[in-house]
Each structure stands twice: as structure tokens, then as C-alpha cells.
Amino acid sequence: MLNLEILVILFIALMIDLIISDPDWIPHPVVMIGSLISWLEKYLLKNEDSPLRAKFKGAILVIIVLGLSYYLTSLLVDLSAQLNQYFAYVLDLILLSLTLALKGLIDAGKKVYSALKNNDLELARKKVNLIVGRDCSQSSKPEVIRAVLETLAENTSDGILAPAFYYLIGGLPLAVTYKAVNTMDSMLGYKNNRYINFGFAAARTDDLFNYLPARITALLMTAASFLLRYNFKGALKTVLNDASKHPSPNAGYPEAAAAGALSLRFGGVNYYHGQKSFRAYIGQQNKRFELDDILKLKMLIYFTVALFFISAAAIFALI
Numbered sequence: 001m002l003n004l005e006i007l008v009i010l011f012i013a014l015m016i017d018l019i020i021s022d023p024d025w026i027p028h029p030v031v032m033i034g035s036l037i038s039w040l041e042k043y044l045l046k047n048e049d050s051p052l053r054a055k056f057k058g059a060i061l062v063i064i065v066l067g068l069s070y071y072l073t074s075l076l077v078d079l080s081a082q083l084n085q086y087f088a089y090v091l092d093l094i095l096l097s098l099t100l101a102l103k104g105l106i107d108a109g110k111k112v113y114s115a116l117k118n119n120d121l122e123l124a125r126k127k128v129n130l131i132v133g134r135d136c137s138q139s140s141k142p143e144v145i146r147a148v149l150e151t152l153a154e155n156t157s158d159g160i161l162a163p164a165f166y167y168l169i170g171g172l173p174l175a176v177t178y179k180a181v182n183t184m185d186s187m188l189g190y191k192n193n194r195y196i197n198f199g200f201a202a203a204r205t206d207d208l209f210n211y212l213p214a215r216i217t218a219l220l221m222t223a224a225s226f227l228l229r230y231n232f233k234g235a236l237k238t239v240l241n242d243a244s245k246h247p248s249p250n251a252g253y254p255e256a257a258a259a260g261a262l263s264l265r266f267g268g269v270n271y272y273h274g275q276k277s278f279r280a281y282i283g284q285q286n287k288r289f290e291l292d293d294i295l296k297l298k299m300l301i302y303f304t305v306a307l308f309f310i311s312a313a314a315i316f317a318l319i
Contacts, residue, residue, distance in 0.1 A: 003316040006171075008163060009089065011309060013096040021103040028098055032178045037187050038064060045198050054197035055171050062184060062201045069180040073173040092172055098169070099175045101159035102305060105152060106176035106298055112148045113294045116141060134270040142289040149289075149297055153249045153258035155220065156301050158182055164215035168312055181209045207249050214250035217304065218243065218257040220311070224303035230296070231286075235260035238262050238283045245280040252282060259283030261300060262293050 044057040073095075080088040107206045115124035124144050128136045132151045136144055162182075167175035185206035188199030218239050226232040238260030239253060245267075246252025259266040265285035270277050 002214070003319060006168060007309075007313055009092055009096065010167060010312075012029060012312070013093050014100060014102060014164075014305070014309070016093060016097040017100040018103050020097075021107070022264055023178060029095065029176055030098075030183050033065065033069060033183045034187065036068065037061070037184055040064060041188070041198070045194075049198075051197045053155065054087055055200050058188065058198040059201040060204055061188075061198075065180050066177055066205075070173045070177045073176040077172055078215060095172055096163075096175060097168055099163040099179050101155065102301075105155050105159050106301065109148055109152050109294050109298060112144065113291065116144065116291050134272055135274070136271075138271070145289040145293060146264075146268070147289065148266070149160065149258065149293060150255055152294075152297055152301065153221075153255045153266075156258075156304060157214045157217035157250070157254045158210065160301075160305055161217050161220075162210060164312075165216065166209075167211045178209055181206050210250040214253040215306070218253035219245055220307045221254060221257035221261065221300060221304045224307055227303055227307075228261075228296075228299060230261040231263045232261070234284070234286070236262055242280075244281040245282060247279065256282050258297060258300065263287050264289060264293065 010219055040061045045054065049057065076095075077088065077092070080091045106128070111127045112124050115121075117125055121141055121144070125136050125139060128139075128144050128147050128151075132147050134147065136147050139147065151268075163175045163178050166178040170177075181202075184202035186203075188195050189203035189206060190199060191197075222232065222235040222239060225235045235257045238256040242259075243252040243256040246255060253308075255266050258264075259282050263284070263286040265281050265283040267279040267281040267283075270279060
């Protein structure tokens with residue numbers, strides 16, 4: 001496919017995602033990938049497995065899921081092209097739009113914003129609990145805002161720029177493969193007794209795939225903060241000083257850029273399954289968390305995505 005065609009398809013796919021997101025009548029690749037992961041886990045993981053055996057089986061699962069995701073998507077793309085090129089374009093658009101989560105991400109933030117704006121803290125807690133891994137059932141209003149800001153920032157990379165990045169360098173098969181990586185990590189990448197060994201390969205694979213997208217997101221988010229007249233210097237300083245403090249080798253980068261741009265401090269005390277956990281602070285607490293911070297981050301995400309597309313077009317023009 002020509003560079004121009006790739007860019008046009010990506011742009012239209014983003015527009016489709018913004019307008020209709022993930023319609024129920026289209027089978028979602030993530031659902032099918034998740035079913036495969038669950039089936040393999042049930043077949044492979046046994047309670048009597050030693051740590052080494054569990055890691056080995058987890059690596060087998062990763063290889064199978066990645067191989068099937070890439071191969072079946074490539075096969076589908078090739079077959080559709082043989083049938084009709086226009087049909088192939090439509091299929092590419094639909095499937096690519098399903099790997100993107102721009103509208104879903106923004107809508108999730110809007111739901112929390114609306115609940116807080118209506119002074120319904122209980123509803124806001126329920127809405128934020130749907131999109132974060134921590135327990136926010138007893139969180140204060142500022143903590144709910146912090147939770148939604150952190151997850152929106154992190155998922156700007158995981159849910160939008162990363163699949164777009166892999167589509168640009170490897171087409172639809174690599175974009176779907178990335179979603180498989182992301183899905184494996186979300187299902188198996190937990191540090192509990194069940195998954196600490198079996199999910200090791202899935203978590204490390206996710207770290208590898210997100211290494212470049214997370215840093216690209218932080219760079220573009222910092223540039224976007226300059227265009228929006230947010231705290232550009234704070235964004236840059238926080239990325240350089242604090243991004244590596246996050247327990248994830250990647251999530252800290254977009255979170256640091258967002259925290260600095262909004263002059264906020266992320267991190268602190270979280271609760272997971274009733275257990276108190278402290279996460280290192282990211283950013284400087286120059287102001288308190290405010291409801292409008294959610295709207296400001298929404299604009300920062302839009303500008304970051306726009307800069308990604310413009311940057312890709314500029315690079316492709318030079319190739």
C-alpha cells in the first residue's frame with residue numbers, strides 16, 4: 001500500500017472511531033482474542049505447575065496468540081484484496097477503527113465529569129471503577145479526578161497512538177497483533193499468586209511493544225501542551241524527572257507529560273482489592289485537582305492525536 005493510502009485509511013478510521021466507536025453488530029477482535037486467551041489459559045495453566053513451568057506455559061500462550069492474531073489478520077487482508085480492492089479498503093477501515101479507542105476513552109472521561117458536575121460522587125466512583133484497575137469506591141472527589149486523569153493519559157498511548165503506530169509500520173496485521181498484546185497484559189499481567197509466573201511473558205511482551213509508543217506519546221503530548229498554552233515547561237520537566245518513577249516502564253511517560261502540562265501531581269495512595277498501595281509521585285502539586293482538568297486533558301489528547309497524524313504525514317513525505 002502507498003504511504004498516502006495508509007495515511008488516508010488511518011485518518012478515516014479515526015473519524016469512524018470518533019463517530020460510531022465500537023458498534024455492537026460488528027464482532028470485535030479484542031473479544032475474540034480474549035476468548036482465545038481464556039481458552040488457552042484454561043487448557044495450559046494448572047495449580048500444580050512450578051514457577052518455571054508456569055512461565056514456560058505463559059510464553060507458549062503468548063506465541064500462539066501473537067502468531068494466530070498476525071497470521072489470521074494477514075490472511076483476511078489478502079483474501080479481501082483478491083476479492084475486490086474496494087472491499088479490502090472497507091475491511092481495513094472497519095477493523096482498524098476497532099483497534100482505536102479515541103471515542104471510548106473520551107466518553108469514559110465525560111461520564112465521570114458529568115457525574116461530578118451533578119455532584120453525584122457515588123456515580124462518579126462507579127464510572128471511574130469501570131476504567132481503572134484500582135478500587136475507587138471510597139475515593140474523595142479529588143482522588144476520583146486523579147484516577148480518571150491518570151488512566152486517560154496512559155490510555156492515550158495504549159488505546160490510540162500505539163495501535164496507530166503499529167498500523168503505520170506494519171499494516172492491519174501488526175495493529176491487531178498489538179491489540180492482542182494489550183489484551184494479554186490486561187488479562188494475565190497481574191502480580192498475584194495466579195499470574196505472577198504464568199502472566200510474566202505477557203507482561204514483558206506488553207512492555208516491549210509499548211516502549212516506543214509511550215515515549216512518542218509523551219513527546220507529542222508535551223508539544224501539544226505548548227500549542228494549548230498549558231504548562232509546557234512543566235510537562236517537559238516532569239517527563240525527564242519523574243516518568244521513570246512509575247512502576248510500569250512505559251505508563252509513566254504519558255502520565256508524566258499530562259501531569260506536568262496540567263500542573264498537577266499524580267501518584268500517591270491507591271487501593272487494590274482492599275490493600276493500600278503507595279505509588280511514587282509524578283509531577284509537582286502546583287494546584288489542586290479540579291473538575292475542569294478532565295476537559296483540559298480531553299483537549300490535550302485531541303491535540304496529541306492530531307500531532308501524531310501530522311508527524312506521520314511529514315515523515316512519510318520524506319520517505
